[in-house]
Amino acid sequence: MKLADLGDVRLHYRIDGPDDGAPVVFANSLGTDLRLWDPIMPLLPAGLRVLRFDKRGHGLSSCPPSPYSMGSLVTDAEKLMDMHGFKDALFVGLSIGGMIAQGLAVKRLDLVRALVLSNTGAKIGNADMWGERIAAVLKGGIEPLADAVMERWFAPDFRATPELELWRNMLIRQEVQGYAGCSSAISGTDFYSTTASLRLPALGIAGSEDGSTPPDLVRETIDLIPGSQFQIIRRTGHLPCVEKPEEYAQILTRFMRDTGHI
Numbered sequence: 001m002k003l004a005d006l007g008d009v010r011l012h013y014r015i016d017g018p019d020d021g022a023p024v025v026f027a028n029s030l031g032t033d034l035r036l037w038d039p040i041m042p043l044l045p046a047g048l049r050v051l052r053f054d055k056r057g058h059g060l061s062s063c064p065p066s067p068y069s070m071g072s073l074v075t076d077a078e079k080l081m082d083m084h085g086f087k088d089a090l091f092v093g094l095s096i097g098g099m100i101a102q103g104l105a106v107k108r109l110d111l112v113r114a115l116v117l118s119n120t121g122a123k124i125g126n127a128d129m130w131g132e133r134i135a136a137v138l139k140g141g142i143e144p145l146a147d148a149v150m151e152r153w154f155a156p157d158f159r160a161t162p163e164l165e166l167w168r169n170m171l172i173r174q175e176v177q178g179y180a181g182c183s184s185a186i187s188g189t190d191f192y193s194t195t196a197s198l199r200l201p202a203l204g205i206a207g208s209e210d211g212s213t214p215p216d217l218v219r220e221t222i223d224l225i226p227g228s229q230f231q232i233i234r235r236t237g238h239l240p241c242v243e244k245p246e247e248y249a250q251i252l253t254r255f256m257r258d259t260g261h262i
């Protein structure tokens with residue numbers, strides 16, 4: 001377990017693979033930590049150098065008081081990559097992680113050679129919706145929201161498995177300030193015009209039953225980048241890397257090969 005001191009925050013992170021491996025960075029979603037990617041890790045090609053991290057206020061990272069800006073989340077990823085010599089990386093971001101990916105590619109194209117925008121959007125939801133969610137969490141904690149979140153995260157097949165409890169536990173054990181802080185960052189983000197300026201290989205991944213970032217939103221976002229690709233994973237919700245890890249890893253591997261990353 002490693003902790004990076006970035007000044008105003010300390011981030012828990014993990015690097016797997018050889019120092020000279022093709023660099024890949026994963027950024028996870030609201031209410032999850034870096035274990036989000038555990039199901040696909042053994043299914044990825046051997047020899048990659050993989051960086052994963054808990055964004056501020058999540059997992060084992062420190063938790064500054066809410067609210068956070070999207071700029072601070074992008075800067076955290078930027079500092080962590082610089083600190084560990086990650087450049088020309090494939091950056092895979094899911095949900096708020098996909099927003100961080102878009103912001104980082106615009107700011108530091110030297111760090112990002114290709115993007116995977118998974119279950120995300122240039123803008124997610126609206127200020128009223130996020131305002132209500134933040135107020136509810138600050139008043140009553142995350143637990144009362146958990147069943148509704150599970151319905152957005154997972155398709156019915158997965159919700160019927162005992163594994164659901166693990167992911168529900170992950171959600172409700174996040175810090176309230178971290179969850180509210182990241183929600184504020186999402187609420188204040190509209191990347192439509194900046195993402196449309198990006199020119200790099202890009203792939204959008206959507207879950208057919210995603211109740212948070214439906215396939216149309218992911219497609220609209222990835223279509224902003226000329227030449228991008230788009231894939232829907234059937235019978236999955238917001239976290240297809242958990243529900244269908246084999247399919248998810250296959251799509252990533254094909255994209256890495258198509259773009260010459262491996």
Ligand SMILES: O=C(O)CC1=CCC(=O)O1
Pocket residue numbers: 028029030031094095096097124149152186211212238
């Ligand atoms: O909680 C949700 O609805 C899922 C979600 C939205 C943004 C994000 O990162 O996760």
